[in-house]
Amino acid sequence: MMSDERPLILVTNDDGIQSKGIRSLVNAVAPFGDVVIVAPDKPQSGMGHAITVNDVLRLNDTRLFPEYTAYTCTGTPVDSVKLGISEVLHRKPDILVSGINHGENSASNVLYSGTMSAAVEGAMENIPSVGFSLLDFDADADFSSSEWAVAEVMKRFLKHDFPKHTCLNVNIPQLPVNEVKGVKVCRQAKAYWEDSFDKRHDQFGKPYYWLKGEFNRSDRSEDTDIWALDHGYVSIVPTQFDMTAYHAISEINAWEF
């Protein structure tokens, strides 16, 4: 990361190219390198690590970022990363950033989040990657604290080596910059969605469902992202993708297969 050249920064997101969040992210990272944008052409929230295997993908021009090389992708956030690297950049970027997401991606939300899955895909390809999310779902949310947080992370990115096959999950509380308490490095809280569905009936009387649910913020230890966010800090969870439950290997071995 400590070369003389400006780093090549690939920017993507999951709210789609039209969202305010990706514009804020582009503005915030532009001082730190050369920006190329490849982002979904439509909202892709909740797409997790989905990839498009049964359909074709397209890259299209966009007039939304005339000052940059920018494409929309017809697929998911992870598709955008893969296509961006293979067919736009023709090499791995030096840094991959995703977001700024309109909404929280703390705790186990990392699994549902297209924003974070794009960053995890970067980690799989061993690219220093960061996903940024603001705790505000509003389409017109105020991203000024987020832009401050992006700059704080980017400055350090350029000075330090990045752990291999890892990405950062950065969440920003919904506070003005001068009320943010600081930045905390955390673990992913054990917090889950308690699902429910809103059952309605269409004009023919047939039922349909909207997924809803309540996020159970029960794991509030001081070392968690949830605690940090609840107390006014930006949370950073270093994130990897080895999902092995190492503690359970001996337990399952005792099943005597």
Added chain:
Amino acid sequence: MMSDERPLILVTNDDGIQSKGIRSLVNAVAPFGDVVIVAPDKPQSGMGHAITVNDVLRLNDTRLFPEYTAYTCTGTPVDSVKLGISEVLHRKPDILVSGINHGENSASNVLYSGTMSAAVEGAMENIPSVGFSLLDFDADADFSSSEWAVAEVMKRFLKHDFPKHTCLNVNIPQLPVNEVKGVKVCRQAKAYWEDSFDKRHDQFGKPYYWLKGEFNRSDRSEDTDIWALDHGYVSIVPTQFDMTAYHAISEINAWEF
């Protein structure tokens, strides 16, 4: 798991209700409990942990499993699990099984796999959950070894406590039952896709892309799922969803935020 009643088993998959794999799974688990099926109405391979948040979901009847309570879901594998629990069972099942997938889900494929994401969703809801995958993409693959492996796992499920918030990732080699060497409990190999795209042009001369790639099986330590499968064993990786890179916390703390 050691009650006198027959356990309630929720069955789902990602290849869709029409696939041969889910029929094999239903047949293999039926002796062990009461089966209810909620599965996607169309192929959902590669959907990872995607959920449907910007569209409605439906549950539809199916004539494919007249002897069971069975529904198709218009969404993803994870949607099928959530809808199955909330709107079909109205309670958590005792066991959740997903598959049998037509194709391998070893190593980091766990992140892309709808089959495994359904099982991980089960783990998040603290339901003993297993995803099964056969190393054969053929729509008419021979699932007899897989059915043997399902029975081997199910027998032990009923006898032992299951580690909390964990699921099993079971992969079955493409071998006749009498050539399978046994069952190995493993860790997730560090193996990745080397992506490429097949670029073609449509009837208007505009480019489009098919995702392809080569699976780099470079991590072949004896404790990995890849090693087990390459040597004729069924692999079982206990799988969890805390993606924190604990080893990197001190490293990122040294960045002095």
